[in-house]
Amino acid sequence: MREEEIRDIIFDILLEIAPEADLKTLPHHGDLRKTLDIDSFDFLNLMIGLNERLGVDIPESDYEKLNTLSNMLTYLSARLG
Amino acid sequence: MKKKTMAWETIKKISDHFRVQPNLSDYDLTCAEFSWENIRKELDGLPDGKGLNIAHEAVDRHANGPLRGHLALRWLGENDTVLDFTYGDLQEQSNRFANVLQNLGVKKGERVSVLTGRLPQLYIAALGTWKTLGVFCPLFAAFGPEPIYQRLQRGDVKVLVTTERLYRKKVIDLKNRLPKLEHILFVDEVENAGEGLWSMTKMMAEASGEFTIPPTDPEDMAALHFTSGTTGMPKGAIHVHNAVLIHYMTGKYIMDFHRDDIFWCTADPGWVTGTSYGIISPLLHGITNIVDEADFNAERWYKILDKQKVSVWYTAPTAIRRLMRMSTEPRQLHDLTNLRLIHSVGEPLNPEAVIWGRDLLGLPIHDNWWQTETGGIMISNFPSMDIRPGSMGRPLPGIEAAIVSRVAEDKVQVVQERNVEGELALRPGWPSMFRGYLHDEERYRSCFTDGWYLTGDLARRDNDGYFWFVGRADDIIKTSGHMVGPFEVESGLMEHHAVAEAGVIGKPHPMIGQVVMAFVSLKPGFEPSDELRRELIGFAREKLGSAVAPKEIKFQGNLPKNKAGKIMRRLLKARELGLPEGDISTLEEER
Known part of the structure; x- marks a missing residue:
């Protein structure tokens, strides 16, 4: 799967959680939770959403590896081949 | 309605299995012999009998003695920076902040709010505020502008400590609706900008590191904690310096603090737990308090427990349930041998989580119960007491709790029969009981009926005096x-x-x-x-x-x-x- 497709799916889920967010200007390397003011429950829902949409199993112990958009894309791309 | 309570097996505590002998080893005996006067004697009081001040008990009395060089607060930054503060450092920093407030004209009883993440300045501001007899009114950084406005306005807050980003995002547009908010202290600006906008760093650097705490009446207001109402906007629960007796006593009997303990309370000081136990209680005991800037993160949390050698840990059911989602064996990946006691608060801890702690962390988790109005823990599972998973435990020494039913507008009846649901009530008069809702005497009065403080929580008590949470009596x-x-x-x-x-x-x-x-x-x-x-x-x-x-x-x-x-x-x-x-x-x- 191409990185842009993964990004679109991330944005789709984020739009449900934080619909007010301006995702076009989302910094690639900024902490996602801080930038978007999403709490740890929102973040958990994002992880669950990614698992459902992409079929990638993301264990709780890996969550810190998905703290920024850039890290999230790297992590997911590696697992989607 | 009568219910059976015993479903999960009791976790037995065997007295010679404790790594450290608990401060409270015999619950009934301690309750029988207990007096607040004796607890007061374990604190110093201000020199020359000038009263009782939280900041003196938490910081100055240690800084002026052999614990001066002891690590008081270790701050773990999100980006893995570590900042250490000894009791001597905390004394000097809080003195500086107290002088900053005095220079800004903050007078006794005036409110100082902090809206930041968990930064060292938050802790210093709280302590410095108590030194000047100002009132610490913490705000949670994940509040939006409206909840912030409600609290700043209702609290008549005069000084706000915050960051440039949070100010711009959440406060600036409220400014003209808050005429009483005179000063903003930025933790991350280096220059004063005029018109009440100050650099906290610069002001602190220019202020004296010496400060003498003025005489403090134990009944002087110390903290204003906002809590949610069911019918109206949040109400500010008033707490006084005398609350320190509970923070000390629960630190001793429930957190079971011993000299070399390293304590980590994961709560944010924006909520009462993060102030009573994330700031005050561990410092009163002269131990090391860990503060983590980051929000929940399972891997990070295990690393902190391991690397910081945390011995007593106070956390919350939501976090525990997140850790329970992990399929890994925590003790195979992390050294948790320093950990000897785990407590939980925030909502009832489900029995599965208590048992999970015992099996996966090697320690059962102790649930306890209290609320903003009570100022400190009221009902708890004690380290030396058998745990009944799912129960909030038994009342503290010095605390009388009962199950009551409202029989008329101004009359309640104590439910003597066991295992019967009713409203959880406390006998007023404990030191950390709230002294009012700011500007709302009527709402305060309505919390008390017939000689009881009615908590709004429904519970039942079993045959051995353990309390079990049932639900809220209202819509909160x-x-x-x-x-x-x-x-x-x-x-x-x-x-x-x-x-x-x-x-x-x-x-x-x-x-x-x-x-x-x-x-x-x-x-x-x-x-x-x-x-x-x-x-x-x-x-x-x-x-x-x-x-x-x-x-x-x-x-x-x-x-x-x-x-x-x-x-x-x-x-x-x-x-x-x-x-x-x-x-x-x-x-x-x-x-």
Whole structure:
């Protein structure tokens, strides 16, 4: 799967959680939770959403590896081949 | 209604198995011999009998003695920086902050708020505020502008400590509605900008590191903690310096602090737990207090427990349930051998979590119960006492708790029979009891009936005196361990031009207790759609912040109302959950 497709799916889920967010200007390397003011429950829902949409199993112990958009894309791309 | 309580096996405590002999080894004996006078004797008081001040007991008395060089606070930054503060450092820094406040003209009883993440400056500001006899009024950084406005306005806050980013995002637009807010202290600006905008760093550097705490009456106001109401906006619970007796006593008997302990309370000081136990209690005992800037992160948390050699840990059910999701064996990956005691608060801890602690961490988790109004832990599982998983434990020495039923407007009856549900009540008079709701004497009075403080929580007591939580008596929502008032959420939603009415409930959730859920009816000319639902969620998040905004919104033509026109949240909830609708005699016809 191409990185842009993964990004679109991330944005789709984020739009449900934080619909007010301006995702076009989302910094690639900024902490996602801080930038978007999403709490740890929102973040958990994002992880669950990614698992459902992409079929990638993301264990709780890996969550810190998905703290920024850039890290999230790297992590997911590696697992989607 | 009578219920059987015993379902899970009791976790036995065997006295010669303790790594450290607990400070409270015999519950009944300690209760029988207990007096607040004796607890007071374990504290110093201000020199020359000038009263009792939290900051003196927490910092100065250690800094002026052999613990001066002992590590008081270790701050772990998000980017892995570590900042250490000895008791001597905390004394000097809090003295500087106290002088800054005095230079700004802050007088006794005036409120100082902090709106930051968990930064060292937050802790220094709290301590410095107590030194000047100002009143510390913490705010949670995940609040949006509206909850912040409500608290700053209702609290008559004079000084706000914050960051440039939070100020710009959440406070600047409120400024002209807050005439009493005179000074903003930025923790991350290097120069003063004029017009009441100051650099805290610069002001601190220029202030003296010497400060003498003025005489402090134990009844002087020390903290203002806002808590959610069911019918109105949040109310500010007033706490006084004398509360320090509870913070000390619970540190001794429940947290079981011993000289070399390293303590980590994961709560944010924006909530009462993070102040009473994240700041005051460990410092009173002269031990090391860990503060982590980052929010929950399972891997990070295990690393902190391991690397920082945490010995006593106070956390929350939501976090424990997140750790339970992991398929790994924590003790195979992390060295948790320093950990000897785990406590939990925020909402009832489910029995599975207590047992999980015993099996996976090697330590059962001790649940306890208290609320903003009580100022400190009131009912708890003690280290030396057998745990009944699912129970909140037994009352503290010096605390009288009962199950009561309201029999008339001004009359309650103590339920003597065991295992019977009723309202949890406490006998007023403990040192950390709230002394009022600021500017709302009537609401304060209404909390007391017939010689009891009524907690609003429903519970039952078993044959051996263990208390078991049943539910809330009102509509207040408990989400991720935080209280959210439905009225505050409804008011926020009503400000959207498409919303005619809103009713907000706490929908049960296995991970975070309850999720804030809103039912919305629309004004004529608006149709329900996914787009509008998202717009409302975004609108509420911007206004209320992620800690308060609804996570779920459902459109409904008409919301059920009683004859007085009040939305019946109870009925909305029953219908959403498919539960019996109960007494609907007051329900007005639904059109």
